[in-house]
Amino acid sequence: ASAQWFKQAFTYLNVDLGKEYLALLSSWIDKERLGRYESPNAALKKEHRPATLSTWQKKRFIESCEPNVSDDNFVVSLSGEVWRWWVSLQPAWRAIAPGTKPSYPPVIKTGMTNWKSLDKKGLNGWFGLLVCLKWWGMGLKYCPAEKRAELREDWLRAIGDISAMLNGLLTYYRASPK
Structure with a gap:
């Protein structure tokens, strides 16, 4: 039963937007598998979360309530909101100034153990x-x-940065004593 949410989520996300997006999707699948497909109440920080995402989540992820991605300004607006939210989620050791984008690729050193904000x-x-x-x-x-x-280009950079941090978290999981 706990995997039911995952099946629906995967079906929703599984679109071909290129190899970079599909690689990120694959890493996300690994993360959820390692978490036994549980969906606890613990959440990524809501502060700075894009308003369109919050609205869609409140409507219980109904596809008919998706934002209008064909709107001229949608991507410009969403991209700024995604970057702002992503930067606000980073572990303290990453030290990214608010209002800026992270340097890419992220520097992830062995032994980085505080992944709580992204875990x-x-x-x-x-x-x-x-x-x-x-x-x-x-x-x-x-x-x-x-x-x-x-x-x-900005979207690919976001995917690259998010993928690198997700893969860093996965490396941390795999190296942690069980």
Whole structure:
């Protein structure tokens, strides 16, 4: 029964937005498998979470309540909100100034043990980040042509950074005594 949420979440996220997105999706699957597909109440910090995601979550993840990704300004707005939220979620050892984007790729050293701010599973964990990246990726084709390449590059950078941190968390899990 605990895996039912995961099946629905995976079905929702499983769209072909390119190899980078699919690699992140694969890492997320690994994380949830290691967490035995549980969906506890513990959540990623809500402060700075994109409003569109909060609204969609309050409506119980109903697809008909998704944001309009074809709106001209959607990706521009969402991308800024995703970066702001992502930066606010980082462990203290990453030391990213608010209002800036992290240097890429992140420097993850062996022995980094404080992953608490990112160590969340289930519907209230990394799923929300991936939902935002899905919407961002789907909305790119509707962006004005003169902004599309830059917004796609920013999306790929976000995927790269989020993937690197998720993989760092997975490495920490696997190295931790059981």
